[in-house]
Amino acid sequence: MAQTKTAFSKVAAPVNTVAAADSRWLSFPYMVAVMVMVTVVSVFHVWSRVKVIDLNLDIAATRRTFQEMQQENKRLKVEIASLKTPARIEALAKGELGMAMPTDQQVIVIK
Numbered sequence: 001m002a003q004t005k006t007a008f009s010k011v012a013a014p015v016n017t018v019a020a021a022d023s024r025w026l027s028f029p030y031m032v033a034v035m036v037m038v039t040v041v042s043v044f045h046v047w048s049r050v051k052v053i054d055l056n057l058d059i060a061a062t063r064r065t066f067q068e069m070q071q072e073n074k075r076l077k078v079e080i081a082s083l084k085t086p087a088r089i090e091a092l093a094k095g096e097l098g099m100a101m102p103t104d105q106q107v108i109v110i111k
């Protein structure tokens with residue numbers, strides 16, 4: 001018997017497959033939680049990048065509109081200056097309205 005005992009002393013004990021399966025199921029909720037967290041972070045990252053790109057496009061469009069309005073403002077200031085010239089006003093008063101320069105008798109000086 002002693003020989004038999006020594007012959008089998010180096011044989012590994014059978015693996016308890018139920019315990020190994022249970023240990024895998026114990027780590028499953030943690031793995032699912034990690035996967036959910038990675039998914040949430042990934043979705044947030046993609047969403048934030050898309051938002052940044054959309055905002056950059058909005059900024060570019062607003063900047064373009066601002067520059068167009070500045071050019072329109074400059075054009076309108078030049079037009080106002082040309083419409084205010086005394087020579088133009090005098091020509092319109094004489095031509096379209098039939099006005100004339102006042103004579104000395106029509107001018108009254110108030111002191």
